[in-house]
Structure formats: structure tokens, C-alpha cells
Amino acid sequence: MSLVYSGVLSHAPGITGRAEMVDNIEKRDEFYAALEQQRQDINDAKAEAIIVIAAEHFANFFMNNMPAYCVGIGETYEGPIEDPEWLAIEKTTIPGAPDLGKRLTRIIMETVDVAYSEEWKFDHGIMVPLHFLTPDYDLPVIPVNINCQGPPLSPLHRAWIFGEALRRACDQVPERVALVGTGGISHWPATPDSGKINEAWDREFLDRLMSHDKNALLGYNDENIYRDAGQGGFEIRTFITAAAAAGGKGDLQFYTAELPIFAVGCTVASFSLN
Amino acid sequence: MSLYNLQKFLYELNRDESIQNQYNENIDALLSKYTLTKEESEALREGDIGLLYVLGVNGQILMHFAAFLGIEWFDYLDKMREGIKNHGVVRDGVYTMTGGGKSFTTEEKGR
Numbered sequence: 001m002s003l004v005y006s007g008v009l010s011h012a013p014g015i016t017g018r019a020e021m022v023d024n025i026e027k028r029d030e031f032y033a034a035l036e037q038q039r040q041d042i043n044d045a046k047a048e049a050i051i052v053i054a055a056e057h058f059a060n061f062f063m064n065n066m067p068a069y070c071v072g073i074g075e076t077y078e079g080p081i082e083d084p085e086w087l088a089i090e091k092t093t094i095p096g097a098p099d100l101g102k103r104l105t106r107i108i109m110e111t112v113d114v115a116y117s118e119e120w121k122f123d124h125g126i127m128v129p130l131h132f133l134t135p136d137y138d139l140p141v142i143p144v145n146i147n148c149q150g151p152p153l154s155p156l157h158r159a160w161i162f163g164e165a166l167r168r169a170c171d172q173v174p175e176r177v178a179l180v181g182t183g184g185i186s187h188w189p190a191t192p193d194s195g196k197i198n199e200a201w202d203r204e205f206l207d208r209l210m211s212h213d214k215n216a217l218l219g220y221n222d223e224n225i226y227r228d229a230g231q232g233g234f235e236i237r238t239f240i241t242a243a244a245a246a247g248g249k250g251d252l253q254f255y256t257a258e259l260p261i262f263a264v265g266c267t268v269a270s271f272s273l274n
Numbered sequence: 275m276s277l278y279n280l281q282k283f284l285y286e287l288n289r290d291e292s293i294q295n296q297y298n299e300n301i302d303a304l305l306s307k308y309t310l311t312k313e314e315s316e317a318l319r320e321g322d323i324g325l326l327y328v329l330g331v332n333g334q335i336l337m338h339f340a341a342f343l344g345i346e347w348f349d350y351l352d353k354m355r356e357g358i359k360n361h362g363v364v365r366d367g368v369y370t371m372t373g374g375g376k377s378f379t380t381e382e383k384g385r
Contacts, residue, residue: 057334058332059288062281063282082338083338150332
């Protein structure tokens with residue numbers, strides 16, 4: 001039928017794995033409530049499958065053969081790849097949507113060269129979103145990866161074009177498809193600076209994202225992202241792709257920099273589909 | 275310096291239980307399959323998180339190695355900071371040091 005939902009959310013492993021180490025319990029629970037609302041919104045949209053645009057962290061892709069963009073077309077997926085106790089998410093099997101994934105990939109390939117994979121081990125970058133958005137793992141998932149870890153990285157304007165290609169593809173299939181982009185904004189994950197968040201930079205980026213200001217969004221480059229937003233900031237590609245797929249302005253449902261133990265500014269937002 | 279091989283080893287270890295078993299059972303045989311410097315091999319054998327960070331291993335790979343070794347989160351952060359103190363700034367890879375390895379989380383300060 002078409003794309004029926006587009007949004008973004010954070011995926012940092014601390015969101016589940018370090019939940020009990022949080023000082024600001026009230027803020028944490030507000031964040032969880034916003035994620036629950038996002039789950040309901042996707043459910044209300046009657047999505048038959050969900051595309052998760054992720055920025056995986058060397059669980060599947062390495063510098064021996066790194067795709068800029070990859071779509072999952074597997075029957076099933078296993079996750080999390082991490083220690084279940086560390087992530088506080090049990091290992092499970094997640095249903096894929098191979099037929100839909102292949103049809104979408106063919107259409108995407110009209111304008112963007114993507115890799116595809118029938119094998120994919122989900123890391124926290126996908127498992128944390130699924131834990132909140134489809135906790136029973138009963139919604140077929142199409143994982144999509146954008147390389148945000150091992151430079152050289154695809155330029156931001158290509159991430160935008162990829163989002164437009166995803167939208168064209170979703171609008172040409174009979175299924176009702178939801179899409180989320182999941183990444184961090186400014187953050188320095190898994191480094192000695194873990195927990196540092198540049199809130200001003202985050203809010204400026206979110207303003208550009210919510211106002212669907214393409215030129216402003218594409219005005220960043222990896223040099224100034226690294227300087228101001230850390231290597232974790234490279235993951236804004238996933239948010240930009242989700243915005244481009246939606247085509248409309250955003251509604252920022254939650255943002256806080258007050259949960260540093262999660263090592264990211266925690267974000268939940270949805271976009272109008274135009 | 276062979277950061278690519280060093281990270282490749284940890285990438286494979288992180289995602290393959292049979293390699294994790296080999297790490298525990300016969301690490302010398304396992305490491306001999308990779309082209310590594312003596313310093314890199316020693317850091318892997320000793321689980322020296324601080325040195326591995328300074329050698330340039332990406333934190334997204336390194337934090338899983340630390341979890342595999344049973345190192346708690348805040349201890350993992352401390353070990354990287356000790357690595358910087360003992361060995362100097364990160365030598366290679368995606369990072370240049372953007373901070374002094376200070377504690378940034380209120381939770382960490384209160385532990």
C-alpha cells in the first residue's frame with residue numbers, strides 16, 4: 001500500500017542494559033513512555049512490517065567488505081549478538097520479510113546501489129528499538145544498515161537520496177510498511193568520554209530535522225560532526241534518511257540530555273508523510 | 275601497527291562463540307592465525323583494555339571484548355582512561371582524543 005509511519009528513536013545499549021544505574025528515574029520513565037507511545041502509533045498505523053534503518057556496530061559488517069547501504073532479506077534473524085545480561089535483552093529469533101525485502105530492494109536499486117544480505121545478527125542498534133516497538137517480536141522486520149562506523153562514510157546527501165528511494169519503494173508495494181531511523185545525535189559511545197552529550201548541537205540538529213530543512217541538514221560534514229558531536233554523531237545519517245523517506249515535518253515527542261548513563265541524548269520523534 | 279588485523283580479530287571474537295571458546299582454551303593457537311605485533315598480541319592475551327584503546331580499537335568493538343572478559347561498565351571506562359595515562363593519546367583509528375577521559379556522568383560520580 002504505502003509507507004504508513006516514519007519516525008526516529010535512540011538505540012544506545014545503556015537504554016536497556018544500564019536502566020537500573022539511572023539517577024533520574026522520572027526522566028527515564030518519561031523516555032520509556034514516549035517509546036511506548038511510538039509502539040502504539042506504529043500499531044495504530046496497522047503496519048505489516050517495519051524497516052529499521054540502523055547504524056550497526058561491527059556485528060555483521062567490517063572493513064573487509066563494508067557496504068555503504070545494506071538491506072536485509074533474510075527469513076529470520078538472531079539477536080542480540082551481545083551478552084543478554086549486559087544488554088538486558090534475551091536472545092531470540094526475529095521474523096524477517098524476505099519477499100517484501102527483495103521487492104523493495106529491486107525498486108531502491110532503480111536509483112541507489114544497495115547491498116543486500118540474507119544473514120544478519122542484530123546488535124543493540126536494532127534490538128533496543130525492537131525491544132520497545134515490537135516486544136513480542138511478532139512484526140516482520142527488514143533491517144537496513146547505513147555505515148556510520150568505518151570511514152569513509154557515505155555523504156549526507158546520499159543518505160537523503162537513499163531515504164527518498166526507500167519511500168518510492170514502500171509506496172509501490174501493497175503492504176503497509178512502517179519505518180524508523182535509529183541512531184544517536186551527539187555522543188561519544190564506548191570511549192572514555194561516554195556520557196558526554198552536546199545538548200546545544202543536538203537541539204540545533206533536531207530543529208533542522210523537525211522543520212524538514214534539507215539544506216540545513218545536509219550542511220553538516222564529517223569533520224564538524226566529529227568535532228562537535230563525536231564519532232557517534234555520524235549516526236545522524238539514519239535520522240536524515242527517515243526524514244527524507246517521510247517527506248514532511250517532524251513532531252519531537254521526547255528529547256533529553258539528562259540521562260547521561262545512556263550515553264546519548266535520548267530521542268523519540270515521528271514525521272508527517274508528505 | 276596492524277590495527278586492521280587487531281580489530282578483525284576482536285570483530286570475529288565478538289560474534290563467534292567457537293572463537294570465544296578458543297580464546298579461553300588455547301589463546302596462543304588462536305592468535306597465531308592473525309598477523310599481529312607483539313604488543314597487540316600481548317594486549318589481547320592480557321585483556322589490556324587501556325592499551326587496546328590507545329592502539330586505536332574502536333569502542334564499539336572494544337566494549338564487547340570488555341564485557342566478554344567480565345569487566346563492568348565503569349571499570350571499562352576507567353581502563354581506557356588508565357590506558358591514555360600510561361600510553362599516551364590514541365595512536366590510530368577513528369579517534370583522536372576529544373576529551374581528557376573525565377567522568378561525565380552523574381551516575382559515575384556517585385558510584
